Amino acid sequence: QQQVKQSPQSLIVQKGGISIINCAYENTAFDYFPWYQQFPGKGPALLIAIRPDVSEKKEGRFTISFNKSAKQFSLHIMDSQPGDSATYFCAAYSRGVYNFNKFYFGSGTKLNVKP
Amino acid sequence: GAGVSQTPSNKVTEKGKYVELRCDPISGHTALYWYRQSLGQGPEFLIYFQGTGAADDSGLPNDRFFAVRPEGSVSTLKIQRTERGDSAVYLCASSLAGTGVGGELFFGEGSRLTVL
Numbered sequence: 578q579q580q581v582k583q584s585p586q587s588l589i590v591q592k593g594g595i596s597i598i599n600c601a602y603e604n605t606a607f608d609y610f611p612w613y614q615q616f617p618g619k620g621p622a623l624l625i626a627i628r629p630d631v632s633e634k635k636e637g638r639f640t641i642s643f644n645k646s647a648k649q650f651s652l653h654i655m656d657s658q659p660g661d662s663a664t665y666f667c668a669a670y671s672r673g674v675y676n677f678n679k680f681y682f683g684s685g686t687k688l689n690v691k692p
Numbered sequence: 693g694a695g696v697s698q699t700p701s702n703k704v705t706e707k708g709k710y711v712e713l714r715c716d717p718i719s720g721h722t723a724l725y726w727y728r729q730s731l732g733q734g735p736e737f738l739i740y741f742q743g744t745g746a747a748d749d750s751g752l753p754n755d756r757f758f759a760v761r762p763e764g765s766v767s768t769l770k771i772q773r774t775e776r777g778d779s780a781v782y783l784c785a786s787s788l789a790g791t792g793v794g795g796e797l798f799f800g801e802g803s804r805l806t807v808l
Contacts, residue, residue: 620696622799683734685733
């Protein structure tokens, strides 16, 4: 059973545009939602993360929007740049429940920002 | 080292052979995770260590897979009687966070395993 569902699978955006990637989860025990960025041949690296007590978190051009009631969260990349071209993974984690003391990852979105 | 180190970076083996993959986490990180990433997929949880003990090994696909962390630092993922379906990138990650605490995962660059 996939704990975190991510869409779209791939995304093409023009330079300067907004990239939007969506994720949904079922388990309400999750209480930490990071986004990871992965370049080819590299391991994923933390980009930005949010806890469910806030609805939005912004760091530079990257924003997470969180909808607790809908159990959905999304990553927005403003003013997308060719250097943002990578695969993005959402993830979910629970701090307090032993069986969920691990990060569950979405299936990834391959972003291509065209110059 | 400054980051999580994994060796080998690439491993090609024949079906039925035994393989060991090594992970050297960031110094001081008590939590260590192994994930498997198939082509075009997100990382899939295999096992989590808190210190020397495997706190959660529920992601290991079968008894051909085993991992150890004898001194609470370096970890080795061991795969017996490899099968073609084991081909994937095996990612190791470490974290300052321990049981019950969320935190950033620091990933290594992975070990790409190809079983012929």
